Amino acid sequence: MARIPVEPNLDAVVELAHVSMRMPRRRRRKGSGRKQRLRRFAGEVRREEIEVLSDVSFRVNPGESVAIFGSNGPGRQALLRLIAGTLRADSGEIRRREPIVPMIExxxxxxxxxxxxxxxxxxxxxxxxxxxxxxxxxxxxxxxxxxxxxxxxxxxxxxxxxxxxxxxxxxxxxxASAYAIDRTIVVGDKPFREQCWSHVQGLRESGATFIVATDAPKQLRRFCQRALVFADTQLVADSTIDEALEVLREVRQRAKELGEPGEPPA
Amino acid sequence: MLRMLVLRDLQKKYTRFRLGYLWTLLEPLGMAVVLWLVFSVLLGARGFGLDPYPLFLAVAILPWWWFSKGIGASTRIWRKTGAQLRISTLPTQLWVVRALLVSMIEFLLSLPVILIAIAFTGFLPGPWIVLFPVGIVVQFLLMYGLALLIASGSIVFPDIGRMVRIVLRAMFYLSPILYSVSNIPAGAQFIAAFNPLVGVLGLYRIGWWPEEAIGAIGYSISLGLCLIIFVAGVLTFRRLENRILKEV
Known part of the structure; x- marks a missing residue:
């Protein structure tokens, strides 16, 4: 992929317009390698693409800290990679004002x-x-x-x-002053985590932008002002953390009632 | 960045063994000696290839090694690079070029083998030797195209890796490495021209054996094919790039 284009005049750090994305489904690793090969031979394991994002639009303003809730494995990763520009969208448009550091594993x-x-x-x-x-x-x-x-x-x-x-x-x-973070802002043992927090807070005060996709909302309550909630490939809420958590609960509740195994914590 | 990756790869290769760089010379040298013994001394196959046979072998075997190592590496490029591709906005082709450059530098480092063979046989090249570097450039283009084709193809169809290995084996015997194009029956020479390696190896050898030619038409077909493969590789890769990025 060629170097990603940035538009310094854009007033948002990153802007997604009607982005849709299909990703290969994660193959479930069950059984031994031999069993897997047998299964593939029998045509049981087949490569397939599933829709992970459909018609997603949002923008992130400079200096904001945004949490992303509810998207599962491939969807979350696709979203972060799209934001950072290490993947191209199937359809829709993504524009960014500056390079965004992909902190993805x-x-x-x-x-x-x-x-x-x-x-x-x-x-x-x-x-x-x-x-x-x-x-x-x-x-x-x-x-x-x-x-x-x-x-x-x-x-x-x-x-x-x-x-x-x-x-x-x-x-x-x-x-850089923008980061797309997978799962967790802070890593390591306790003293290191403290160090991370203070570093990140410092960056934030100096105007850095953070986009964090996470499964642990509580960790982010004190960090993000805004949250995007995804359910079933779509963006269903864009609001404050507390409201977003409420929406997330409802979404999970509904999924459970429908007898589907909700969003698994990937 | 690319320079760093390539240097580290080479370093990794050379620090593992005591003799280090010497192996780059010894390996093809040993191969050439074995083949020379088998074909020339044991089987006494006269009229097979051109004289002096050891030099004749060395000139073709070094580029062949580069070819087979580079192409072999291109079948497993994505195996370890997944995590790196996920966080990098560098051109994806970089990983392909890396695999090729490592084998190419090894090839360049092994060129003294040809000097040794010249000293051993006392057979000096003529003015056509200027085409030797051209051969290197053409071979790189050919390999770049092929590697892109294989690398992107193996994402869609993983079995390509296995197939390439067998095809490589066959190519070794189908290309004029052990023998000369003049050993190929006249009727088959036209078909042989459709092997891009015939043209490339011709460029290497023409310095010593200008008479060993398959004619201008044969060369143009063969070298034209190199160009076609190059363009096809670049186009295919561009089409499949996002698929690769998704899949890794």
Missing amino acids: VARSFERSYSMRQNIYLVGGLLGMTPDQVEEHLPIIVENAGVASSLDRYLGAAPALVRQKLAWSIAMSVN
């Missing part, structure tokens, strides 16, 4: 066979930093993630916690 982009330092350059580059910018931010990243002593060791040996911290620190040092 960043830690999974690490290469195990690279050293920590090399990984910082790799992931920084993926997120749109030039090597010079990475170099400039390197001390801060290292300090934030607390990996100073193992900077040149291979990442493969690092525990998941360290990788998460590192990913977070890299993403936060990208020279």
Whole structure:
């Protein structure tokens, strides 16, 4: 995908107009590899695309913190990737004013066979930093993630916690003021989470924009003013957090009454 | 970014073994020696390929290795890059180019093997050697097109990866690597021209063996095909790019 175009004159950070999207359905991993192959051979597991977003329109203003509730796995990921521009919409239009950092499982982009330092350059580059910018931010990243002593060791040996911290620190040092965040703003153990919160609050006060897709609404009550609620591929509510939670409850209630297994917490 | 990815890949390759870079030379050299022993000394197949046979082999086998490694790598590009594609707005082609560049640099590093073969046989190339670099460029275009075709095709139809491996095996024998195009019966030469590798390998060899030609028409067909594959790859990839991004 070519570099995403940005329109500095736009008055919204990102604006979606009538966006629809189909995504391949997540294959359910049941049984052993052999069983799966057999099932595929028998034509039981077939690739299919399902509608995950239909005719979605909304805009996010600069400096806002917006939560996204209710969209399930593929839908949530598609939405975040569309916002950040790492995926193109099937139909509809998306315009953005500035680059938006996609914080979508960043830690999974690490290469195990690279050293920590090399990984910082790799992931920084993926997120749109030039090597010079990475170099400039390197001390801060290292300090934030607390990996100073193992900077040149291979990442493969690092525990998941360290990788998460590192990913977070890299993403936060990208020279941007808008973030599309998957699931959780803060990561790691308790002291690190505190550190994250204060960093994020600081960013917010300086006018950064946050779009957070989450399953844990309570965490965000103190952070977001606005929430978008999705139900069955459609945007059903755009309001304050408390109202949105109310709507979300109703949606789930209705789904349960219809005998459908509601939105599973993916 | 690309430079970094490629450098790291190479580094990874070379730091794992004690002899490091030497293996890049030893591997094709060993291969050439084995093939030379089998075909030339043991089987005594005279009139098979052109003299001096070791050099003749080396000139074609190095590009072939580059070809088969690069194309082989292109069948498994998306296996590990899913998470990276999800967060990156860099051009998706970058991952394809990366796979090709790694094998290409290995190829360039292994070129001294040809020098060794020249020293060993004392057979110097003529003025047509200027087409050698052209061959490298054409081969890169061909491989870029093919890799894009394979990479995007394997998203739609995952079995392509397996098929490519078999086709590669067949290509080794169907291309004038062990033998010369002049060994191909006159009637079949026209068909052989539809193998893009015939043209590419011809460009490499013409410096030493200008008489080993399949004629201007044959070359144009073969090299034209390279161009067609290149364009087809670029177009196919553009069409399927979003599908790839969705799927990974």
